[in-house]
Amino acid sequence: MNPSIALPARRISDLLSSGLGARAKSKREAMEQPKTDEDQQLVARTQSGDAAAFDQLVIKYTPRLYGLVYNMTSNHEDTNDLLQDIFSKAYKAIRGFRGKSSFYTWIHSIAVNMTLNFLKKRGRRFHLSLDDVDASIQNDKEFLELTATSSPVREADLSELQRRLNEAMMKLSDEHRAVVTMFHIQGMPHSEISKILRVSEGTVRSRLFYANRQLQNYLDEFRKNPVG
Amino acid sequence: MDEFNDNEIGKLLRLKRYEQPPPGYFENFLHEFHRRQRDELLREPLWRILLERTQDFIFRLDVRSLTSYPAAIAAVLVCAAVISLKIYQEPGTANVAALQSGPALSTAVNADGEWTLASPATTRIFRAQPLRSLNESADTHRAAIPPRYVLDSVPVSYESTFKF
Numbered sequence: 001m002n003p004s005i006a007l008p009a010r011r012i013s014d015l016l017s018s019g020l021g022a023r024a025k026s027k028r029e030a031m032e033q034p035k036t037d038e039d040q041q042l043v044a045r046t047q048s049g050d051a052a053a054f055d056q057l058v059i060k061y062t063p064r065l066y067g068l069v070y071n072m073t074s075n076h077e078d079t080n081d082l083l084q085d086i087f088s089k090a091y092k093a094i095r096g097f098r099g100k101s102s103f104y105t106w107i108h109s110i111a112v113n114m115t116l117n118f119l120k121k122r123g124r125r126f127h128l129s130l131d132d133v134d135a136s137i138q139n140d141k142e143f144l145e146l147t148a149t150s151s152p153v154r155e156a157d158l159s160e161l162q163r164r165l166n167e168a169m170m171k172l173s174d175e176h177r178a179v180v181t182m183f184h185i186q187g188m189p190h191s192e193i194s195k196i197l198r199v200s201e202g203t204v205r206s207r208l209f210y211a212n213r214q215l216q217n218y219l220d221e222f223r224k225n226p227v228g
Numbered sequence: 229m230d231e232f233n234d235n236e237i238g239k240l241l242r243l244k245r246y247e248q249p250p251p252g253y254f255e256n257f258l259h260e261f262h263r264r265q266r267d268e269l270l271r272e273p274l275w276r277i278l279l280e281r282t283q284d285f286i287f288r289l290d291v292r293s294l295t296s297y298p299a300a301i302a303a304v305l306v307c308a309a310v311i312s313l314k315i316y317q318e319p320g321t322a323n324v325a326a327l328q329s330g331p332a333l334s335t336a337v338n339a340d341g342e343w344t345l346a347s348p349a350t351t352r353i354f355r356a357q358p359l360r361s362l363n364e365s366a367d368t369h370r371a372a373i374p375p376r377y378v379l380d381s382v383p384v385s386y387e388s389t390f391k392f
Contacts, residue, residue: 063254067245071244088265140246162244165243169241212237
């Protein structure tokens with residue numbers, strides 16, 4: 001069991017009945033694409049030498065990019081290093097940013113490409129170093145639905161569920177994992193993913209289809225034996 | 229429910245959003261970013277820093293008109309490169325070689341017969357070579373041409389002078 005998982009191995013049903021925690025923040029709202037005109041102003045100021053404007057972009061995009069990189073690497077330390085490198089590269093390259101795409105797409109492209117390159121170098125030498133699961137998960141509507149309808153999810157504890165999901169994700173190829181992360185976890189539309197990866201929407205849909213089939217197979221064992 | 233369908237897989241994966249870094253991570257991220265940038269700057273070679281500063285300067289000036297004269301820019305760059313190469317050559321090496329090979333006259337040329345920027349105080353040094361060797365002086369008297377002697381502006385030779 002990974003020591004970084006802070007939540008005790010409690011049954012999800014126990015968590016639900018305990019009624020802990022404040023009202024969950026809407027994660028979907030946080031994942032929405034930021035306003036591009038505001039980004040354009042910040043980019044223009046950065047290009048004219050205002051480093052504080054780039055700081056604002058860093059603050060704005062760190063949580064989003066953290067989620068993207070973390071779910072592709074399943075390792076907190078790697079994610080932290082990569083994120084630093086991504087913003088450093090973006091700062092150096094921002095003079096050349098001409099606004100043909102939005103800053104959102106541009107910075108995500110840098111993040112995905114650098115993470116894919118990193119994963120190729122890392123190969124299979126890695127260990128899961130997972131973040132804590134936020135306690136507000138118990139108020140998530142989808143989580144409530146899953147625990148109500150899916151017996152494996154109801155019977156598993158949170159850390160076991162987290163471990164199974166991450167292991168299943170890491171069995172996907174890097175490219176498939178990138179698509180799954182952006183679509184399922186970050187809630188991006190196919191068109192945005194295709195721009196970021198510079199592939200057609202058909203390719204995105206195809207990758208997503210095969211990744212879902214693979215995940216179904218990997219999680220089938222979890223369905224049969226939810227408590228591991 | 230027998231197996232996870234696409235919708236359920238999507239819902240399960242969306243739960244991964246709740247995996248969050250330690251508290252305060254995002255607040256400290258910017259400080260860490262600044263610290264790493266400073267460290268990186270200290271490790272960078274001087275020429276790269278100068279290059280970046282120059283690029284910044286040019287970008288801020290918005291010297292777009294220059295881009296319509298690529299040949300001029302290329303010429304300036306080539307000149308700058310040549311001058312910088314000359315400046316960074318080891319100063320005085322060529323001059324020392326010239327001095328060691330023999331006596332020098334005061335007007336100066338370096339060993340290659342070129343100007344040097346090594347030191348502003350350096351004067352041109354003549355290539356140290358004898359003014360004329362014996363063989364060369366002998367060559368001036370060609371066998372086919374009889375010798376001519378001039379005394380007090382009056383030509384004296386074996387040839388008969390033309391007289392009116």
